[in-house]
Amino acid sequence: MAEYSLETPLKDEEIKKLKAGDKVSLSGIIYTARDSAHERLVKLIEAGEELPIPLEGQIIYYVGPAPTPPGKAIGSAGPTTSYRMDPYTPLLIENGLKGMIGKGERTEMVVDAMEKGTAVYFAATGGAAALIAKSILSSEIVAYEDLGAEAIRKLEVKSFPVIVAQDCHGGNVYVEGQKKYAE
């Protein structure tokens, strides 16, 4: 279990070093999107239209935060389950997306896209939403405000704690970690 501190946007040589199970501390800009926002992004790409956020080198965090209380940068903001985004993810990776943060295992179509496009999937601890919110310095809605909690937000993060869940070499902490402790 190696430990890294990474700044966004991510570079290919950094992603290639990462192995499933490594602990990573992320800083810089990341974007949020979940089910409905993914559907819209994919429709725009398919129609050849411009996207409301850049994808090249970027990280998308699957989260629908709680409302922001007065005096805070954001409400509690833990990861949602990632597999629901699997049908949309390969196209985003083909268009430059380099990282995703969520919880739970990804399917084969995403794993293939991650290998081809040199991308990485990080797990944040599901339910550690108040802790994670502390690493978010600022939050700004940049698209799809009508989606409420599902709107796309631009987040500035510092030392956001994640674990490499699935790397770009086919490594998978869910499979490897569980196998190690199964009796």
Added chain:
Amino acid sequence: MREIESSRITEAVAKLCMEANFKLEDDVQESLEKAYETEKSPVGKEVLKQILDNSRIASTERVPICQDTGMTVIFAELGQDAHIVGGGFEDAINEGVKRGYTEGYLRKSIVADPVRGGNTGDNTPAIIHLDLVIGDRLKMYIVPKGGGSENMSRIAMMKPADGIEGIKKFVVDGVREASGNPCPPVTVGVGIGGSFERCALLSKKALLRPIGSDNKDPFYDKLEKELLLLVNKTGVGPAGLGGTTTALAVHIETAPRHIASFPVAMNLNCHAARHKFIEL
């Protein structure tokens, strides 16, 4: 006949929706602390440390433990000698949910129409299960239930011949296949018997029992403990990243069944097993 003002129900629900989302009950907190001590995987231990740090931050700063502040499930027992005055029972509860989710900055996660979409904007309606009982009191369990763990629930109409071995396979396979999605360490609620819909309800009701408490029936108490051992041998571990703590408890609720049927249901709760109780 004892009268209960509907406004008291609204106030209680509003307060407890917030309290449940800000602070874990002692049984859950203690069980997570114990898991942190006994977990063998370093990654699993790191996850449990984050979970414990998170619960401290949430209760101190009074912010939600998880951003998914859930659908508001309410189990109510109304004494038949009590009379609710000043407004409707369900309206009083939903007004409380609306108030609690707004004042507490809790996320509103209810889609108005399951297919056509839209958000109700205030997390209503609550899912209300009402039992009419002897007495003149109103008892309510307020259980905010997240989508991630709810999605990993399952029900099977098994054959009576499947018996105990069938139940074990159903539960262990269910937890293993759910993997990291329901945010383990989970609490596993198992319903056995009844009809299709009763069985599902039993599995959810099973989640209300305090973690660490024994099943009153020694036969099912033994089965619960055996199932917990088996589930923790799957290796799923905290957050599904591998480890020795996959579940904090397995709880079973049963009901008589039809001679031809053997329904078994499993409802999972995430590590943030939120619930509050009040008697009015």
